Amino acid sequence: MGRVFISLKTRLIVFALALVLVGLAIRVVIMTDFMRDELQQLVSAQQLSLATYVAQDIDAKLRTRQELVRRLAEQLPQNLLQQSDALAAWLAARHDSQSLFSAGLIVVSPAGIATTDYPSLPGRRGTSYADRDWFLAIRNSGTSAMGAPTIGRSTHRPGIVMAAPIKDARGQLLGVLAGVTTLNAPGFLDLVQNNRVGESGGFLLISPKDRIFVMASDPAMALRPTPPPGINRLHDQAMAGYRGSGITINAQGVEELSSIASVPSTDWFLVARTPTREAFRPLEHLYGFLLRNTLVIGAVVTIASLLILGWLFRPLAHAARQVRSMAEGITPLRSLPVVRNDEVGELASGFNLLLGKLREREATLARIAHHDPLTALPNRAAFHERLSQSIALARRQGNHLALLFLDLDDFKPVNDDHGHDIGDQVLRLVAQRLQDKVRKADMVARFGGDEFIILLTDITDITSAAGVAEKCIEVLSAPMRVGKLQLKIGASIGIALYPDHADNTDSLLAHADAAMYDAKRGGRNGYRIAPFPAT
Ligand SMILES: Nc1nc2c(ncn2[C@@H]2O[C@H](COP(=O)(O)OP(=O)(O)OP(=O)(O)O)[C@@H](O)[C@H]2O)c(=O)[nH]1
DSSP: OHHHHHOHHHHHHHHHHHHHHHHHHHHHHHHHHHHHHHHHHHHHHHHHHHHHHHHHHHHHHHHHHHHHHHHHHHHSOGGGTTOHHHHHHHHHHHHHHSOOOTTOEEEEOTTSBEEEEESOOTTTTTOBOTTSHHHHHHHHHOSOEEOOOEEOTTTOSEEEEEEEEEEOTTOOEEEEEEEEEETTOTTTSTTTTTOEETTTEEEEEEETTTTEEEEESSGGGTTOBOOOTTSOHHHHHHHTTOOEEEEEEOTTSOEEEEEEEEOTTSSOEEEEEEEHHHHTHHHHHHHHHHHHHHHHHHHHHHHHHHHHHHHHHHHHHHHHHHHHHHHTTSSOOOOOOOOSSSHHHHHHHHHHHHHHHHHHHHHHHHHHHHBOTTTOOBOHHHHHHHHHHHHHHHHHHTOEEEEEEEEEESOHHHHHHHOHHHHHHHHHHHHHHHHHHSOTTSEEEEEETTEEEEEEEEEOSHHHHHHHHHHHHHHHHSOEEETTEEEOOEEEEEEEEETTTOSSHHHHHHHHHHHHHHHHHTTSSSEEEOOOOOO
16 A cells, blocks of 8 residues: 555656646636626626616606606696596596506695595595695695605505696696505516516615615515615615615625616616625536536546556566566566666666676676686686586596696795796796696686696596696696796696596595695606506
8 A cells, every 4th residue: 555655656646636736726716806807797787787777667667657647737627626526537537547656646735635536545535745745845846746755644555656736827836636656566666576686686776865775676675774874885885876886795794796777867776786696606607617627637637647657657667576576586687678768768778787787797706706816717616616517417428537636846936036926927827838738628727826726528548637647747847938037847746537536526636636745755747646446
């Protein structure tokens, strides 16, 4: 398990995934600001057009009613002002043909008392409207007026009054004609009430002068007071005349995108509002999309990384396994295949170079271990190895071997008289001369000091071995030129044969050694054959 976490492949995949996630985070951060601004502008523009459209619809309805009541006031037969029933019949004819005033028409005397109404509501005739704003406005200005939305005195429902003066030819006020519309009357504020903006947004129709909601998507809000200043920043700005869009926190603590448009014929304004959570929902969808998109990209990156890294690292893993197997001695040392010309290929080439060096070093060490550094002849260890192999082979093939144990005569004085360097050169000359006298298949080794040993393979009889010994003695007896010196040495040789004297290395060597001492004792510069065992 631990290997998985420290694996280069895992780390690279984690790194790639981290890049994907960082990319997502950066996209989300950058896009959030950008998209929010864009979306806010778009939704604001749409919502403002909607608010303007609905505000103009309300305005048109108010104007139509104002116009109607003004016209009716002009047309009203003034002679009927004193004939209540006839006037009611006249009103009925007008009201039925154009029923814009859902709560009817009222004729009010200059003193503010309702004299006639249609449709007639219980208790309406005789009621005083002298304190109503619309009546007072007409009394003061003499022109038509619209009252503040309020609970009707006879209807007992939220409503609004449009009133126009009834004047005689001299401009004398004879009465007031008032048309009453309840706020929830069909065809009046339909677009505002029970209508939503989006899913959870809505409208508010506000009269800033009266500080009330005239109507809202929730009709229960009609005539409720607007929030006091300081609760809703944008509402405060709208009350002060701002028209346009903005984001604000409403009295319930919900963030809303609000668009404000004027109703031109009054000082009212209409607010279309949508919770920003809903307005900016496309952003959530975008995040969802980005997240899904990132998950897919992440999965693709992981799979692609696994495949690509697997392909890239396969030779590396393979090479690592091979190197381990070589190091553990399971497989022999051999060069790694260089599959590609990339870093992995470079590593394999580097390993192969190292392997070459190792082999060279190994060869040097083997040479050092098996050769005498002075004469470059095989040393005692190499000789023992070779002798064992030769005995085994000779045993299988039924051949004879001969061992010539050679010790220089009077070598010590060379050292003593001329120094060790001269002695070394003499030893090298001896090695050279001996090698020249044997066949390639034979072996000359330095046994140590001034002792040499010669292994003759495949000899037929003792005579041929003795012949070689003689030639060696002869060649070594010849004067040796070392620098300006002319030196002379000799050699004593002991000969032992396989299998005649012995059939193993140690015993064979012991026989040859003993024979060599025999030769020394016999006067030096000669050879002796080990005595053959009695049969
Ligand atoms: N220069 C040199 N001398 C060596 C080396 N190895 C051994 N010797 C010398 O070889 C001599 C061998 O001793 P001996 O065999 O007793 O000397 P020797 O004079 O040949 O005696 P005999 O065999 O009795 O004739 C010693 O003086 C060693 O110091 C070497 O590598 N270089």
